[in-house]
Amino acid sequence: MAGDKQGLIDRTMHAAALRRWARAARAAKETDLPELRAQRARARRLKTHLDQLIHVADNRLALPVLGNQSFPRPHDADWAWRPELWCGPLPVPGLSSVQSKSMLGNEVTLFHDCAHSEITLRQLRNMREADLAAFGLRLDVFKFDGSYLSLAVDLPEIASQGLKRKHLIRLNTILEMEKRIEIFARLNIKHGPNTEQVVRELPLHQDDVVVEFDLAYTKLNEKRVERMWLDLIFEGPQMNQIILRDLTLSRRKRAEL
Incomplete structure (x- = not known):
């Protein structure tokens, strides 16, 4: 109740201030010059704060x-x-100087076999109007003396529940990079003592990259599925900056023939 009362008071005061400034604006052509000068000074101070609020609000929203x-x-x-x-x-x-098996958050892990890591990982705020994801991931690779570099994303448990060979798993991602390299996506499904792997090369000529993993061609034991994870494998990543603006996954059943 106290909050409602305070809100009502704020709205009433705001409405009264709007009416007061509206009257002053309408009467400005006839207002005495000393009073008009004082009103202008108050209006300028108010405008400074209003402009700042609008600028910050426009950027945040x-x-x-x-x-x-x-x-x-x-x-x-x-x-x-x-x-x-x-x-x-x-x-x-x-x-920075990311060591193999380092995690950023609870779901993303970097793997490599470099003797000396010159790799950085950073979460960055997406600022583009077209972006739906709030954040992106920037991967900077300088000197690279290893033979592999991959980024693993652990899928939640619900993704494995009820998983069938008739399912298609779709990966959507938006990528930017300084120079074009080959990137492969590998879906891993652990079922009992075995792990099924399906590999797709990302079609980087597209702005919105889409690949699908068809489980029909696997030897998946549907009764023993334990978990899934996705590997993004970067070929020849040295002296490059790669930004993943977005990454999403979805699951659907293949149409019955």
Whole structure:
């Protein structure tokens, strides 16, 4: 009740201030010059604060919404997901000289075999009007003396529940890079003592990169599915900056023949 009362008082005072300034504006042509000068000084002070508020509000309201899980997905998808790194701010936003098996957040892990790491990972705020994800991931690679570099994304448990060989898993991502390299996506499915792997090369000539993993061609034991994870494998990554503006996954059943 106290909050409602305070809100009513604020609205009443705001309405009264609007009426007062509206009257002053209408009467400005006839107002005595000393009073008009005083009104102008007060109006300028008020305008400074209003301009600052509008500027900050315009910038903040133009940014993608934190925690946003909205993105294009197949109409018949029975599961769809955007990892936490692309949704909201992480407690630790970045890592430098990243060692293998280092995690950024709870779902993303970097793997490599460099003797000396010159790799950085950083979460960055998406600022573009077209972005739906609130955050992106920037990967900077300088000298690279290893033989492999991959980024693993752990999928939530619900993604594995009820998984069948008739399912298609779709990956959507938006990528930017300083120079074009080959990037492969590998879906890993652990079932019992075995792990099925399906590999796709990302079609980087597209702005919105889409690949699908068809489980029909695997030897998946549907009764023993335990978990899934995705690997992004970067070929020849040295002296490059790669930004993943968004990354989403969805699951749907293949149409019956």
